[in-house]
Amino acid sequence: MRKRLSKDERRQQLLDLSLVILERDGADALTLATLAQEAGVTKPVAYGHFQSRANLLYQLYARFDRRLVEVTRQRIADRARSLQERAHHVVAAYFDCVRQCGPQYEAIVSALMAYPEHKDIRTQIRNSFVHVYRELFSDCDADGRLGYRLVAIFGAIEEVAKATMEEQVPDDQAVATLERLIVSTLRDA
Known part of the structure; x- marks a missing residue:
């Protein structure tokens, strides 16, 4: 039984x-x-x-995002002290997630966008990640403009991750480039 x-x-x-x-x-x-x-x-x-189907899709989306945030925070808490290390783990965790669930995640987000109550899901995703990145890089806000920089960083990570999924950019080059971009963007703040 x-x-x-x-x-x-x-x-x-x-x-x-x-x-x-x-x-x-x-x-x-x-x-x-x-x-x-x-x-x-x-x-x-x-x-x-x-x-509803919309709520099921939303729960799937939220589950993926929660896992990515948990993994990112854990990796940084366990291993990353310097800005370079934090940048590496943020990018590496995002790319690990994209490799594991990128097509599913994109299908879920695209399906959610068809529902009026979720038409701004991509904005919610961006804002959610910017919030998490603000915690992780809070020491880089000398001029009070960290939020703007993090929006740009998230956009770069997301677009370069898409390019790697489409095999336009090799993973190792993408990760290295994004690490340098994050460090230079936040260090120059």
């Missing part, structure tokens, strides 16, 4: 299965009805956890 899953375990199972469906069939195929059927649960169970 199988043990009944707790509410949190069921939610995690459904999120994990959502990623399988997304990867296998694409974002358009990911619905709460499909998720319920694949999980072997009733539709009310899936709706009880996520209420």
Whole structure:
């Protein structure tokens, strides 16, 4: 006899299965009805956890971002003291995430943008990362303009990561270039 899953375990199972469906069939195929059927649960169970497809997609997006932020903070807390080390770990963690889940993440964000309540999701993502980077680089705010610099840094990281996913730029060159960009941008502050 199988043990009944707790509410949190069921939610995690459904999120994990959502990623399988997304990867296998694409974002358009990911619905709460499909998720319920694949999980072997009733539709009310899936709706009880996520209420709507938009909320399911948002929860998937948030899960990816939380993991990346946790990994980045942990890497910096454990290993990075200098500006150069912090820049390295910020970029390396972002690139690790892109390698692991970039296409899924982009599919989720693109699908979310179709919902009016999430049309500004890319702005939310940028602002979220700028907030985290502000914590990590708070000692570099001599002139009170750290926020502007971090917006530029996030934009550079995001665009160069896309270019590496498209194999336009080798990972090692991209990481080294971004590290230098971050250090020079923040050191000159």
